[in-house]
């Protein structure tokens with residue numbers, strides 16, 4: 001007997017969209033295909049909506065412990081749940097202390113207990129001072145590591161620090177031994193600091209964008225690729241904003257470098273031309289790019305050259321968004337809209353097959369991060385789903401946001417679809433009528449080691 005049968009949906013399977021049924025037993029996907037009503041205790045009619053696998057967001061900053069006024073596990077995970085993301089991996093920075101050793105990871109695990117509406121896991125950080133702690137951190141259950149090549153936006157003691165190229169290579173050698181994946185924020189620090197030194201205050205949108213050019217991204221990507229070739233470390237580039245960087249990564253892939261690349265919805269939805277009007281709410285690093293650059297990035301995405309999409313949800317309190325474009329916090333609050341804005345922009349308006357979007361938001365990140373129960377609608381996987389109604393559209397308001405700080409550059413935007421229901425391991429955790437349902441039931445996902 002099945003616990004639940006989802007019927008009447010357009011199910012986004014790895015092979016394509018099928019009008020079929022999905023059977024769930026003990027939180028897992030147990031059947032895909034026609035199911036007799038008598039075979040399930042409960043029937044859920046998706047009424048012609050798309051049934052997507054729950055999204056996997058590998059790039060959020062929930063800032064807990066230490067900066068819970070910025071976000072936190074409770075509010076952050078509710079935001080994800082409402083948008084159809086059922087798994088996240090949380091970055092090692094913006095919380096205090098940063099996740100740079102086992103003891104700090106332990107504090108995160110404690111802080112996260114019982115507060116999560118979706119399943120979760122953590123990164124460890126690579127910083128200039130923790131080479132001797134990497135092996136221990138690697139063994140303590142982080143899914144991957146993260147480092148910055150450019151400064152990270154805060155000078156507070158205990159906060160994250162960027163590595164130089166020697167530090168990068170040293171870290172890579174150690175992580176390569178452990179088979180670990182290193183995720184890299186790629187912007188060249190010397191190019192940026194030289195350009196920043198010439199900025200005149202108050203710094204406007206155009207001047208800010210010009211201070212972090214595509215060339216700085218490409219240079220850092222090429223330096224990182226060279227270090228990966230030298231050390232054999234598996235790498236992943238976070239939030240890439242330019243086609244030129246994607247092309248350099250594509251060439252390295254062809255050579256056999258073990259590398260993947262992510263981009264974020266904001267690089268496709270928002271542009272440098274709109275930045276002055278959007279204000280510092282849309283300030284991020286690397287910055288939004290001009291429309292001409294954005295069109296090239298869209299071509300890369302549609303062409304399959306970008307492995308996945310992640311939000312880089314990097315929230316803060318409203319006062320930190322008050323300054324000019326140099327002093328305001330760099331980070332966009334956007335993780336509640338991971339699925340709907342990209343479904344609208346990519347599938348509805350640009351003809352991307354829904355199964356390609358499913359790979360970008362769920363399958364590919366789950367595979368690379370070894371989250372084996374997650375990422376696709378297939379037998380044996382966790383029964384995590386997001387129902388997407390492409391016949392609805394809505395205008396995003398502040399009141400709809402579950403973030404601790406209810407701001408986002410997407411507020412006021414009309415989105416041509418809606419996430420109407422979300423399930424985590426077979427249980428409904430969100431509906432459009434009721435909002436978030438029940439108590440936090442998210443679980444910590446244990447990393448299964450390479451070959452283990």
Ligand SMILES: NC(=O)N[C@H]1NC(=O)NC1=O
Pocket residue numbers: 061093094152153185283284285286312314330331332
């Ligand atoms: N510290 C931090 O969250 N930085 C992030 N924000 C952003 O826009 N890009 C980043 O790397």
Ligand SMILES: [Zn+2]
Pocket residue numbers: 185238239285
């Ligand atoms: Zn970053």
Ligand SMILES: [Zn+2]
Pocket residue numbers: 059061091312313314
């Ligand atoms: Zn980030």
